[in-house]
Amino acid sequence: MKILLTGRTGQVGYELERSLQALGTVIALDRSQLDLSDLDQVRDVVRTQRPDLIFNPAAYTAVDQAEKEPELAMRINGEAPGVMAEEARRLGAAMVHYSTDYVFDGSKDGPYSEDDLPSPANVYGRTKLAGEQAVQASGIPHLILRTGWVYGMRGKNFLLTVRRLAQEREELRIVADQHGAPTWCRTIADTSALVVANLQTAGGKGGLDHDLWRQNSGVYHLAAQGQTSWHGFAQTIVAHWSLNKKPMVTPISTHEYPLPAKRPANSVLCCKRLTERFCRLPAWDEALKLCLE
Numbered sequence: 001m002k003i004l005l006t007g008r009t010g011q012v013g014y015e016l017e018r019s020l021q022a023l024g025t026v027i028a029l030d031r032s033q034l035d036l037s038d039l040d041q042v043r044d045v046v047r048t049q050r051p052d053l054i055f056n057p058a059a060y061t062a063v064d065q066a067e068k069e070p071e072l073a074m075r076i077n078g079e080a081p082g083v084m085a086e087e088a089r090r091l092g093a094a095m096v097h098y099s100t101d102y103v104f105d106g107s108k109d110g111p112y113s114e115d116d117l118p119s120p121a122n123v124y125g126r127t128k129l130a131g132e133q134a135v136q137a138s139g140i141p142h143l144i145l146r147t148g149w150v151y152g153m154r155g156k157n158f159l160l161t162v163r164r165l166a167q168e169r170e171e172l173r174i175v176a177d178q179h180g181a182p183t184w185c186r187t188i189a190d191t192s193a194l195v196v197a198n199l200q201t202a203g204g205k206g207g208l209d210h211d212l213w214r215q216n217s218g219v220y221h222l223a224a225q226g227q228t229s230w231h232g233f234a235q236t237i238v239a240h241w242s243l244n245k246k247p248m249v250t251p252i253s254t255h256e257y258p259l260p261a262k263r264p265a266n267s268v269l270c271c272k273r274l275t276e277r278f279c280r281l282p283a284w285d286e287a288l289k290l291c292l293e
Contacts, residue, residue, distance in 0.1 A: 001200075001208070003027065004051035006034055007058025011152045012098060015189030016055055023196055027051065031058075036080035037072060046087035052208055053196070054084050054095045059128070063102070064260040066123040077127035082134030085142070094141040094213050096192060101148030101180060101223070103129045106264020111227075113270040114146075114219045122261040132219065141213030145192060145222045148267050149233070152185035153291065158230065162237045166247050172238075176231035176251030180267030181223045184287040191222060195278045216277065221269035224284035236285055240292045 001024030007013035008028035017028040027049055034045050036058055046054070059077050060066060066073040081097055088095050102125035103118040120126040132144050151159040159182075165172055199212055228236070231251040238246050254263065271281065281287075 001025070001052045002050070003053045003055060004046065004049050005029065005055045005057075006036065007031075007056075010057055010059075011150055011155045011157065011185040012057040012188050014154065015152070015186045016057060016192065019189040019193040020055065020196075023193060023200070024052070034058075036060075036076040039075065039079060039083050042080050042083045043087055046084055046091070050091055051088075052091075052093050054088055054093060055192070056081055056084060056095065057098045059098070059131075061124070063122065063124045063263075066127065067260045070123045070127070073123055073127045074130060077124070078130030078134060081131035082138070085135045085138035085140055088140045089138050092208075092210075094208055094210075095135060096143045096145065096196065097131065097135045098188075099132050099144055099146045099219075100125065100128045101146060101267040101269055102264060103132070103146065104264055104267070106178075106266040108266055110266075111268040111270035112221070112266070114221055114273055121264060124261060141208070141210055142217050143195065144219045145188075146219060146269060147183050147188055147222045148269060149180040149182045149223075150185050150188065151182055151288075151291070158182070158233065159237055159288075159291075162234045163241065166238055166241070166243060169247055170245075171248045171250055172234055173250045173252045173257070174231040174234040175254055175257050176229045177253050178263055178265050178267065179227050179229050181225070181227050181269065182233050182284045182288060183222075183224045183281075184291045186291070187224065187281055187287050188222060191274075191279060191281060195220075195274075198278055220274045220277075221271045222274055222281070223269040223271055224281050224287055225271070226283045226285065227268045228284065236288060237292070240289060
């Protein structure tokens with residue numbers, strides 16, 4: 001099976017390039033080789049590579065900057081996935097597309113399921129929802145994997161920011177009234193590969209089993225088990241890290257740390273559908289410990 005992977009230098013893309021090796025030949029491209037803001041290039045690359053399966057973790061992820069660049073964010077997050085899906089339909093290919101907890105406004109009391117109606121509260125969330133809808137509308141076999149609070153040991157993320165600031169400051173003031181499940185990018189990649197491997201194995205074929213893929217197509221929430229706040233996440237990071245002098249981690253409210261883009265107060269995702277059909281992810285703090293070790 002030939003797999004086209006976008007965003008190879010991103011957090012999830014970097015891990016996917018490793019995790020997908022057992023599934024087939026992986027063509028992993030970075031932004032210099034595949035710029036999702038150039039829709040003609042997106043179309044040309046897919047037609048040239050002719051993959052059996054497209055993995056698309058690449059995205060415009062600068063949440064606050066998206067408020068200033070809504071058209072660019074929409075082109076990358078909303079329109080480019082639609083172009084990929086259109087070309088996949090021409091090829092008879094399938095697609096795994098990554099989305100976000102930010103498609104919800106965070107007002108629900110309790111974890112969000114895949115059946116809950118999306119209602120994004122910022123530009124980033126609206127553009128990611130547009131990407132989901134474009135992939136679904138194409139009619140191709142697909143998996144849309146929503147995740148959130150992604151971290152790892154490379155790139156830009158909350159974990160690395162906390163580690164840097166913990167060495168520079170005596171106190172870290174961290175928002176405590178937003179809740180979610182920190183999810184390790186390696187967990188996302190390994191779980192994604194496992195899901196696709198299960199589909200292929202169950203079909204008994206090396207290539208795509210379109211009937212099986214269509215039976216399982218749809219949206220899945222893919223996040224670590226449990227939940228915490230950004231403050232709780234930061235506390236756990238500091239606690240698991242050996243420092244001569246650890247900073248005080250002080251809880252603050254969202255209002256005390258204003259940002260251009262509104263954040264959901266509740267980003268907790270219910271992953272029952274993924275668990276029942278494929279596998280269960282580890283608890284967020286267990287995965288974090290593995291990551292830090």
